Amino acid sequence: MRNRRFFVLALATLLASMATAHAQQSFTATANEVNKKMVKLFGAGGFKGLASYGTGIMVSPKGHILTCNNHILSSSDLRVHVYDGRFYRAKVIFREPELDVAVAKIDDDVDFLPHIDFEKEAARPLAEPGDWVLAMSNCFQIATRDEPMSVQRGVISAYAELRGRRGIFDAAFQGDVYFIDAIACNPGAAGGVLANRKGDLLGILGRELKNTLTDTWINYAIPIQAAVDLQREEKLEKVSMATFVREAIAGTYKQSEKRKKEDRGGYHGIVLVPNVIGATPPYIEEVVPGSPAAQAGLRPDDLIVYVDGEIIPSIKMFRELMRQVGPGAEVRMEVQRANRLHSVKLKLTEQPKVQASK
C-alpha cells in the first residue's frame, strides 16, 4: 500500500515536471512549423460584436486559403497577412455552407508559399478523445504581420455531433466535431488549426457558439475528414472537405443547391395535452382509434420521452420533430408509463383527407 502510494505520487510529480519541461521543446517545433502555413485574415465586421479579423490555413503554394465561411469574407477588401509579414489582397472563390468552410485565393501570382497538403492530411484516421492537441489561431487579433498565432494546449474532450437540431441553433455544420477542453473558440479563431502534438492537422477551429441547453460556450473544431450529403445537379452526393479543397483549388467546385426544409409531417394520431406553458411535457391526452399511434399501442397518459433517441422536453419540440418525418417513415419512441419506459415503433401514414363538410 505504502509503496503503491509512493509510486503514484512519484509518477504524478514526475509526469508533471517532465511533461512541462520537455513538452515545451516538442511543442515549440510543432507550433513553428504549423504557424508558417497559417494566415491572418482581415475583412468585414468590426461592429455589433462581430470581429473583422479571422484565421486561415494555406492549402496550396499559389495562395489558396481554407477558412471558416463566416461574415468576415463578405468584404471586397479581404486582406491576408502571411507568417513572414508579407501581405496580400484575396478574393473568396468558393464557399460550402454545409461544411461551413470557404476557399479564398490571393490576388497576386505567387507560387512559393508554405502550405498544408490537405488531401494527405485528410487521409489520416480521426483523432480520439483524450488525444493531446494544439489549437492555433489569431484569436482576439493578438497577432498581425509576422507575429505568430496564439497557441493553446488541450485534449480532445469528445467526438460528437454538433447539435443543429436543438441546443445549438445557429451551427451551420451539422455533423460530428471534435470538442476540445482548451478555450479556443474566441473572436477571430474560426478557421484556425487544431493539430496534434506532431503538427498533423486534425480540424478547422469553429465559430463562437453557445449551447443554449446548458447556457455555456462550446469549443470545437470541424474534423478535416468531414463529409456531408449535398444536392448537386439533381443528385445527392457525399462531398468531403478534401473534395471541396481539391476542386476549389482546381477551380471546378460546383456549389451545392440549398437544402430545402421540407414540411412533410406524416400522420401519427397522437393528441397531446394542451400546450399551456413554454415547456409542457408531451403527455398523450388521446390516441385516435385505428391510427398509427393506436396500432403501436400508445395510450392516454403516456409521457413521450424519446423520439429516435432524441430527448423530447416539450410539446413544441415534439411537433417540430414530427414535422420533419414523412409518411411511410418509421420512428422509434420511448414513452413513460407508470415508472417504466416502453419502446414502441410508430409507422407514419399519409395525413387523413379532411372530409368537406356540407
Place this chain on the structure above:
Amino acid sequence: MIVRVTVLLLALLVFLVPASAQAQDLNDELEKMTKEAMRKVGPSVVQIVTQGGIDMVVTSAKGAVFRKALGPTTGVVVSTDGFVISSAFNFINNPTTILVAVPGHKEPYVARKIATDRSRLLTLLKIEATNLPVPGYVPKKEIVEGQWSIALGRTLDAKREQPPAVTVGVISALNRIWSKAIQTDAKISPINYGGPIVDIVGRVQGILVPASPKGDDETAGFEWYDSGIGFAIPMEDVQSVLPRLKEGKDLKKGLLGIRMKSPDIYGAVPEIGEVLTDTAAARAGLKPGDVVAEIDGKPVVRMAEIQHLLGPKYEGDKISLKYKRDDKIHEVKDLELVGQLTVLAHPFLGILPMRDDPKLGVDVRYVFAKSPAEKAGLKAGDRIVKFGLAKSDQEFTGQVPGRQQFTTWLNGQSPGTEIKLDVKRKDGKTETLTATLDAMPGSTVGQDYAVPDKLPEEASHKKARAPLETNNKNIKPAKVDPPADKAETGLVKRNTPDGEHKFYLWVPENYDPDIAHGLVVWLHPPGKNKEADFDSFADLWLDFCEENRLIILGPVSDSETWLAGESNMVVAAIHDTLKRYTIDRQRVVAHGLGVGGQMALYLGFNDRDLIRGVATAGAVVTALKDNQLGQRLAFYLAGGDLDPLVKGIAESRTQLQSKRFSVLYREVKNRGREYLEAEQMRELARWIDTLDKQ
C-alpha cells in the same frame, strides 16, 4: 500491480532514453494513461436527462439567469444494484422525470430521487438495474496538489457506447469550501456536474459540483464554468455519507447557532455576538461575549477556522467545544449540531392605518377580525397617540409620518410580546389598551392569509405632501422633495435616468399627488415587451388603478428571458417613479406571470428595501431566502390546476411559510399557466390594499 509495473517501466524509460525521444515517449505514455483511465471509469459514468420541471434560476457570468431547460448532465454509479450519485444542481428545477442512461444498456432507466445532501450538494438516485460497474476511488489522504485530475462527463452525445467527454487538469488545492471540496483546474462545465474527476490510473478522486465559497445554494459557482476553477466532493466523503443517504433522509449542514460579534472572519477573535434561540449553542449555555477557543480538540483563533471545522459537519453530528468566559476556559462535550435555525416571524397587531396623515399619531382605518387589536378592544376610527412595551411611554415625534414611525417600532417586536397603546376614541376619551402581538397572518405553515372581503373605501387623509406636525419645535421632519402637482397620467413612456432602458407607466386619470399610490411592477412574460402588450395589461387593471389608487410600472426586457442582471434596470425605474409620483413605499409589489413571476420572486428576495409584496402566477420559489428583521415581504401565489408546476407552487407556499413569510395561495380550476381571472384580480387588489397592515 499493473499500476506499479507501468510506473516502474515509465520511470525506467524516463531515465534511460535520450532527452528528445524521452519527451515524446512521456507524452505518448501520458496520453495512453489518460485514455486508459477514461476507459476504466467510463462504464460507471452515466448520462442523466430530466424532463419537465420549472423554469429555473442559475447564476451566469451576467448574474442569475432564468433558464428554461437543463441540458443533460452526469452521474456516477456507486453500487452494483443501481444507486447513482450526482450533483444536486441537476435537480433543482424539480423535474417530473429523471432518466439515467447507462453505457452498454440499450434503454435508459427511470430514476427515483432517494435523498439529497444539502451540505455537499449531492443527490442520490436509484435505478432498477443490476451488475453495474462501481469504480474504485482514491483515499482522501492520497490526493495531493498537482496530481493529474481527469474530469469525465457523459453529455455531449446520446451515443452511449462512446467514451465519456474528457477534460484534463491537475488538482489545484485541497480543503476548499470550508474543507468540503477539492479543487481542480480541469475545465468544468454543467455537463460535468455530478460526474467524476479521476486520477491518472483511473480511480475516482471526487464528484464534481458547482460550488463557491461565497454561496451555498445549488447554483453557486456555476459562473465559474470552464474557468479552470472547479470543485469536487472527495469520493471518500461521498462513500461515508452513502449509507445515510440510502435511508432516504435529506442531510443538512450542522449548525452551532451563533453569530459572531465581528463580521471579519479572518481578523477578529471569535467572540460570540448573538446566540440564537433553540440551537446547539443555546443548549450548551453559550452567551454573547464568550470566545470560542477549541473545537474537537483543535484550537481556533479566527471565525474562519470555526467554519473550516464545522463546514464538513451534518445536522446531528456531535462536537466538543471549549470557550473562554471571564478568563476561564469552559468545556462542552457531545454538543449536537442543529440543521435549521429558528426563523424570524414578523409581528401583527391587526389594524390598517389611515394613510397620508401629517398629524401626530395613527388613525385606525380597519381592525382585522380575531386579531390582537380586536381582542384588545381597538376600533376603526380610534387614534393611537402613544405606544410602548411595559408602559405606553413612546410618543409620536413627527420626524416621519406616524404610520411609518409606528411600523418601524412594531417591526422590532416579536410575536407574543405584550404592548400598550394609548388610544383616543372617537368621543374624545383616551384609554390605554393592552395587546399581545401575533405573527403576521399567513406566516404559519398551512395557514394562509385571508384577505378581508370588504375594506373601508376611505383609506387616506389626502395630505401626503403636507408638512408633518411635530411634537417639539426643535424637531425637523425628514426633508423629502414632494412630487409635482401635475404629473402625466394615462400611458406614460419613460427611460431610466441613464437613458439605457425604456419603461412604461400606467397612471390612473384620477391620480392625486396628495394620495400615496400603490405601485405594481409588472414583469412581462418574455417577448411580451411591446407597448401594445403593456397597454392591454394596463387595460385589465384600469378600474383597480382608479378605485384602489394604483400605478402600474412596466419595465421592458429585450432578452429572451429575464436576466437577474436586469433587476438594476427595474430598480432604477422604480426609483424614478418614486421621485415623480406619490407612492406608498409599503405597497410596492413585484408582479409577474411564469418567467416574469420568477423575476418577481427574485426582485422580492433581493431588493428587500424596495419590494414589500410579490404576486405571481405560475412561478415557483427556487432560491428561498430568510425573512429579515424590519423588511416585511408578503407573497400572493397563484397557480392553475392544469399547470404541471402546480405542485411546485403549492410547495413554494410551504417553503415560504416555513421561513415565516406571509403567504396567500390560490389554485385556480381549469387553468394552465395563464394570467389571473377577474376574481383573483379583485382579491389581489385587496391584498395590495392590506400590505400596510400593522
